[in-house]
Amino acid sequence: MNIIETKGLSRSFLGTEALSGLDLSLPSGKVAALLGPNGAGKTTTIKLLMNLLTPSAGSARVLGVDSRRLGPTQFAQIGYVSENQQLPLWMTVQGLLDYCRPFYPTWDRVLERTLISQFDLPLDRKLRQLSRGMLMKAALLSSMAYRPRLLVLDEPFSGLDPLVREEFVRGVLEASISGDWTILISSHDIEEVERLADHVIFLDRGRLHLSEDAESLQSRFRRVEVQHGGESPSPPDGALEWERSGALIRFVETRYSAEETERGWSERFPGAIVTVQPMTLREIFLTFARGSRSRSKGVAA
């Protein structure tokens, strides 16, 4: 079953499209990274999914329910942490947990205690007095202790120092391993979520460019270097960042499938030496990001 499913989901603010025609489905159990540069529509997407905004067109289903009809039953199984979220800052950490606990039938006090010690949170401190990182951890704790089926984290890492980020990621990872959780993390920086994500969604200027499992993504992306003496061949379909300097051609192959692709190259670049390197998620993301930037420049020109 798909935990999140959207059809033509769109939202515009005063005529400006923040999100247009998003078709997305996220199966259960995935840890999905919602990626995109600033202003790509990540937060809008998440707010639409959480019923904090209503779609201008299209629809979204979360946990099998239309996002506009999300109610207490669904929210009891959803954890949401956002940097923009208003928290009751006057409460202590303990107060926040005490306040949240009765709302969730599945609240796990053992997990709560584990997370408290793991996150090293001072229980008697007011949220107002906490640092940013501490605050995010407290919010995460209050959204994880009931083992939600869906955990949505909107830019949870921005402004966190590496040590805190590490703790944070570890917390999420451990939790997700121990349970059948679906996690959606938005970020403008792939590095933050590289270790977590097994599914990647790439948004840019309100449009979906990619939604794919990390594994298949990594299997079909290759950085290719061709040493080729002959005349300049045209770039093959699906090649990105085509670049030639002298006898050296560099590009990113987006449709790599071992023998078949390599056979194609040997036909296209007869006698050339072809070096093929697998790419990390980060490299793939950067390729996408650069691509979208140059496209936008092209549009501007």
Place this chain on the structure above:
Amino acid sequence: MNLTWHIAKKDLRRFWVPLTLLSAVTAIRFGMGISLLTANDPEPEWFDHMGIYANVLWGIGLFLTYMLAAAVVQEDSVASPAFWQTRPISGPRLLAAKTIGLILMFGILPVLLSIPWWLGCGFGCSEICHAGAETLAVQAIVVLLALPWSVVTGQYDRFLLWTFVAAVASITDATLLIAGHGMASQQELFTGAWAGPTKVLVIGLLAVAGGLFTAIHQFVTRKTWRSVVVIVVTALSMAAAGRWWTWEASAIWALKPVAPAGLAKDIKISLDYAYVWQATNGSGVGEVNLIGESVPSPYVLSPLYSEQNLRWADGSLSTEKQFDVWRSRTPSYANNAFYLMRLVPQPNDRNWVQYVMRHNLVPFSRMYPQWGGKFFEPFTAYFSPESMRRLASQRPIYDGTFWFHLFKPDVIGETDIHVGAALSKGTIRSRVSAISNDPKTWTLLVSFVDSSPESLWTDFLEMSQLTAPRAQPIYCIVNRSRTYARGSFNETRYHTVISNVAIALRKEAFQEPNHWNALSRKWEKERDGLVGATVAEVNFEEVERFSLPIAIDKFDFRTGIVNSQGPSPKGTYAVAGQVEKPGDFHFSRGTTLVNALRAAGGVTDEADLSKVALTRIAADGTASTVLVNVEAWLEDTTPSESAIPVLQPGDVVLVPSIEAGQTFPP
């Protein structure tokens, strides 16, 4: 339910500090009251100051309530992506929790805090219930005011801004309403028959419905723009009701006729006259004067309701229904003396007339010209411009029914008027804390410590009585229009530990400022006219109500132009010659020659009062003069009222000098 309470408890924890502050304000107020109750012979000035402070504290309490109620609502903001919105908390549940919290904080808490005070004041169970209900009502109004603004604004600063905008809009709205209204005064707009008491009710209900709907809608759907639309629609409909809701609609108050029974059977009520004046906006102002006689002592007769029908030649009917709701408990409302209760042992008693003139705090103009000792109950009727146009060519049949109620006065405290005098009976601790004296008025400042339970919902100002020092007491109500509150004025006295009420007494109502001494043939300077007068608090219990049909076959349609204040023609009259302050004076209907001399500050020592000249210019421009022997009238032990002429606008009064031997015309 548990979860709802869980949320409400969270709010209580969140706001315990400001709530403590609010409670402290209330406690201080009651503390002041206790110190006053237990003080022995306190300085009147101290009494006075304490009253002002107590009222300031009351105002602060209400202000805090308003601000705090908004903060409680915004603690779980409804307009922005707040914490609760992604938690398993539904809008209706949150609303229920907020309602519980608001009731506890701003309803139950203040009532609980007040109970010791009420017990200390000697209130019984029913009084405490009444007082509690009143407290809750006032608190509810304040909280309801805060509700719509706090739900549509996510942040407190925006709430403050909206409050400011709403306040400015309301003031502008009210100003426009009043300005656009034929009867150009707020009093007429909200209390006159022109508006009908239902107007206030309708506007109030619209406000409550709009406010509650906004809150519920916002909590359930969180669609702020739609809530804003609701607010705008509410405001517009309130404005529309203020502008267009008319007396006709007051028919929902219509009463069934009740035949006089019991005491009322002996009361004679007859028609004196009925007329309609053309008002400036084309509509008409009518007055139907009824004479009431043989009201048994010590009962009080007061108008309650009237239905006045005009049957036109073509069979159609214009109906005017008017509910005197503001006068429902005690007689008298602002605009004139006729609404005052009459407690008339002998209606034709001339002493009574003079008593009223001395003690009633009503302009003399309103008392004209019935020197014969009869008392009148005018029922005002307002006619639409269409009716007035028809009246130009038709004479309809007038057919009215009038309802009265009979009150039994119960004096619960009275005292001589001197500084420090305390009302001896009743549970009110009140005393005259100051008497100020200026050329035209005495002002009594009466301070009250709390109110008596018997006077619930009644207004002290309408209950203040001045009684004459005589065996058979006669009462005259101090009319609200002739009183004003100094420092503070509070009608809901259960909230006011101390109220200070200033009663302005027109000196001319008590005694001539310049008293004519017939022996020395001189005007003497004023004496202390308050000596011998008594201030009393009187409670009225309705004992009966009844109605009477009155048919009038001949309406007097006058074509005068009425000013905005009522059916009194505009104009001035002039007083010249041997008076202290010669000049032009505003004319009001019923002004007599003697009134005119008083208005001019009295006459000088040189005045010859035997030949006061009154000149009147007729419509065709011809002037006629009569000489009036005012001196003879003053010296007459049984003067006839008709000897003193009533003025008309444009009249000129000339007081000649003795020394010059001047007469007019020469």
